[in-house]
Amino acid sequence: MRRIESVFLLIAVASQWTCCLSKPPNIIFILSDDLGYGDVSISAMVNRTNEIPTPNIQRLADEGMRFLRGYSGQVCAPSRCTLMTGKHLGHCRVRGNDGSYCPLLPSETTVAHVLREKYTTGIVGKWGLGDFNTTGYPLEQGFDHYIGQASQVACHNWYPATMQNNTLGNYPIAGNEHASQANCGEHHSKCTWANDLFNREAIRFIRENGQASVEKPFFLYFSTTTPHTGFLAGAKTSWAVPAPYDTRFHFDTVESAFAAATSAQDDFVGAVLDEVKSLGIDQDTIVFFSGDNGPDSHPFTFFDDPGPFRGKKRSLHEGGVRQTITARWPGHIAANSTTEHLFAFWDFLPTAAELAGVDVPDNVDGISAAAVLQGQTAQKQHDYLYWEFCNYGREDGLLPQQYEPGWIQAVRYDAVDAAGVRTEWKGIRTAYGEIQLYNLTDDISESVNVSTKYPDIVTKITSIMAESHVENPYWKSSKNMSDRCCASCFNHKGCKYPCVQINTTAEVESVYDAHYPELSEPLLYLSPYYLLGDWLQADYDTGVDVEKRDSEFRIHIDSSGIAMHVDSPTDACIHKARIDLHPDDTNSYQQAMLSQTNASASCRKLSTGKLHTDGSSLFIVWREPRGPIDNQNPVASIWKKPHFDFD
CATH class of the missing domain: 3.40.720.10 (Alkaline Phosphatase, subunit A)
Structure with missing residues (x-):
């Protein structure tokens, strides 16, 4: 207090x-x-x-002046x-x-x-x-x-x-x-x-x-x-x-x-x-x-x-x-205030x-x-602050995340009693589940969930969450843990469930059509994207364990497709590939096929493969020869960028 x-x-x-x-x-x-x-x-x-x-x-x-309690x-x-x-x-x-x-x-x-x-x-x-x-x-x-x-x-x-x-x-x-x-x-x-x-x-x-x-x-x-x-x-x-x-x-x-x-x-x-x-x-x-x-x-x-x-x-x-x-x-503003x-x-x-x-x-x-x-x-005060966000990754800092991934809501407000004592309350919940309640005044690190001790505060925060959220079709909320919310799309033509499949606003549709008139299929939007280091790589056919590779992927979209360059220091190769757009109809991923256009003589050659994302991780999968170029015994490899955010 x-x-x-x-x-x-x-x-x-x-x-x-x-x-x-x-x-x-x-x-x-x-x-x-x-x-x-x-x-x-x-x-x-x-x-x-x-x-x-x-x-x-x-x-x-x-x-x-410093706002000691500033929020973004x-x-x-x-x-x-x-x-x-x-x-x-x-x-x-x-x-x-x-x-x-x-x-x-x-x-x-x-x-x-x-x-x-x-x-x-x-x-x-x-x-x-x-x-x-x-x-x-x-x-x-x-x-x-x-x-x-x-x-x-x-x-x-x-x-x-x-x-x-x-x-x-x-x-x-x-x-x-x-x-x-x-x-x-x-x-x-x-x-x-x-x-x-x-x-x-x-x-x-x-x-x-x-x-x-x-x-x-x-x-x-x-x-x-x-x-x-x-x-x-x-x-x-x-x-x-x-x-x-x-x-x-x-x-x-x-x-x-x-x-x-x-x-x-x-x-x-x-x-x-x-x-x-x-x-x-x-x-x-x-x-x-x-x-x-x-x-x-x-x-x-x-x-x-x-x-x-x-x-x-x-x-x-x-x-x-x-x-x-x-x-x-x-x-006008007092110095050092x-x-x-x-x-x-x-x-x-x-x-x-x-x-x-x-x-x-x-x-x-x-x-x-x-x-x-x-x-x-005579300064007006906030009744509360409110956030919501869809995220299926874990955002552990020095202290780990306390709530489950998914569609998350948070409320923060001050309660001041008759004696002028302030308590700073913070409530967080995932997919309309139980609220975790923290007393920020005594517990700034949000370590102790006190929801069972203060049911009246939980009720108030639940009400604030209800009144603060207005459903947005582009950012679908999640009603339970099995109902997925929309995290990101990166697709100018509309996305698959749970994001918007077709943009219903004619004005927005016309702008998208003007931006990419030559593309009739949905576009996986990664333009341009450079993805460095911290990739996990596994060879499926040989059962080789997942290992970290310090590879660099450079992905760029133009009007005819997606160009991808792969620089892998483990074999000193630069793979250049072209991605032709083939949307996948079997799940919520946006996918595209890779085909090799060029590789140096000393490198493994890429053959067919695909790129996809589930909104939080990025996967690049292809088949490539193992060892010398003329080896006809290819191996399937998957490269995964974990907790990928598209930010």
């Missing part, structure tokens, strides 16, 4: 309200990708034995949907990790739509809520300017040959036409890292729109793809960062590479703060910073990435959704709207935090 002496635990500051400003403030939201709660110096309750210095993020916090979504696309639309995950259109399958519609209202009346709106970097030529593309969702990678799948390519530049869907990037570890040279200096390009474009946007002569304020959404894993062909790690970041750390290889990627994110925050200051618009600009979900893709023991929380990315435990969200606005006000991603839209002096849409779930930011006490 915790006694509340003040509702907000912040230092009051004498500040002018937005009505008294000559114009509303510029608004910048910097979003980092897969940044762990414990990866930055501003978060509490973290083991700092091994620390990644983040002086610029620390500067932002020291000169502004649990994975990339849903987090971005809640941030942009102001809706929680029971109402958001994109509830699974697949904005390509289910892009935002013209009927959606984003924060860019809301601000566009008074603001120049821009986004740089990762989008994930609709690809180029769909209704979800940023220019269709209220943004005046966009440079970046609209597809969250494409964002995994850190050195892309092309990206989106406003109305250009395939804008060439200098030096990246044949980007690889070998071709990019020492420290990758001959190629362009996407995040360095994003940073330059963000600074250019601020500089062009932050001049005193510019009448309209600006809104910039700066969404990086670091420290999420990124691909560069032939790279030794999944974080192929260039100079100057790559030489800053001397831990083991993986830890040094991840630290470099995190350090780069800190540099980008510093570049924004420096540019705002140099333009003399410090007191006219509010800057927000957060990660988009919990940490992922590397061992957590070294940096204590999840901090004290259970779970990781994709988890509805605190480790998947807890953030230290920071905001800085000199002269903190608040325990609950701030969720869906609060950003109404907060930005109030700061801008424009109306908030009626159908949002978020509440404005403008009052608490400016030191006022």
Whole structure:
């Protein structure tokens, strides 16, 4: 239990309200990708034995406010949907990790739509809520300017040959036409890292729109793809960062590479703060910073990435959704202040709207935090926070997942008694099953299920879950453990059960048809995808045990099919294959056949095989000769990428 002496635990500051400003403030939201709660110096309750210095993020916090109880979504696309639309995950259109399958519609209202009346709106970097030529593309969702990678799948390519530049869907990037570890040279200096390009474009946007002569304020959404894993062909790690970041750390290889990627994110925050200051618009600009979900893709023991929380990315435990969200606005937000006000991603839209002096849409779930930011006490509070998600993997962080995989709901709310004592409750359940109840005030790690001790709290959370969920045909819920929910689709033409087989909205269908007019069959959407390391391989015919192979699969879709390159260091071969689309009608997998087109003389040759996914793992199965090329005794092999997420 915790006694509340003040509702907000912040230092009051004498500040002018937005009505008294000559114009509303510029608004910048910097979003980092897969940044762990414990990866930055501003978060509490973290083991700092091994620390990644983040002086610029620390500067932002020291000169502004930290929301100690900040919350995001649990994975990339849903987090971005809640941030942009102001809706929680029971109402958001994109509830699974697949904005390509289910892009935002013209009927959606984003924060860019809301601000566009008074603001120049821009986004740089990762989008994930609709690809180029769909209704979800940023220019269709209220943004005046966009440079970046609209597809969250494409964002995994850190050195892309092309990206989106406003109305250009395939804008060439200098030096990246044949980007690889070998071709990019020492420290990758001959190629362009996407995040360095994003940073330059963000600074250019601020500089062009932050001049005193510019009448309209600006809104910039700066969404990086670091420290999420990124691909560069032939790279030794999944974080192929260039100079100057790559030489800053001397831990083991993986830890040094991840630290470099995190350090780069800190540099980008510093570049924004420096540019705002140099333009003399410090007191006219509010800057927000957060990660988009919990940490992922590397061992957590070294940096204590999840901090004290259970779970990781994709988890509805605190480790998947807890953030230290920071905001800085000199002269308006008290320096080095903190608040325990609950701030969720869906609060950003109404907060930005109030700061801008424009109306908030009626159908949002978020509440404005403008009052608490400016030191006022009349701040509206959340009745609860709500999440839902379909996930058939286990998202064990430093502490393992407590609930069963499937369709998961979570509710978090504060109960304050007559004496002013606050209890923080968290409830989680799978497929309408029994609720696990945790007292976060006493048990921040969600270790002890106290549901049997507090049946009244369980009843209340059950009611909140019922009222918060609105069924969405694209993200089918699960009524019991045998009824599967929809996790991801990655298919522009519609998916098999439990995802939507046929898109019923004519408007969406027409957009898909325009995007891939030459494809009449459903498309397994992996464009482009690079899948490194941690593959499990087994030979069926010989009974060889499953073993790990550090192979690299590069998969890319074009109008005639899917190209796949396989680089297997175990036999120093590069297999090149073509995949012809043959949808499977016997189960829920989307499948395709492989046929060999080329292999070097010293390598095993691929013969027929297939690629399929069940939504969480990716499988590549083929038959190949064992030993010399002329050996006519083939063996069937399966390569499995476990817990594959398509994020």
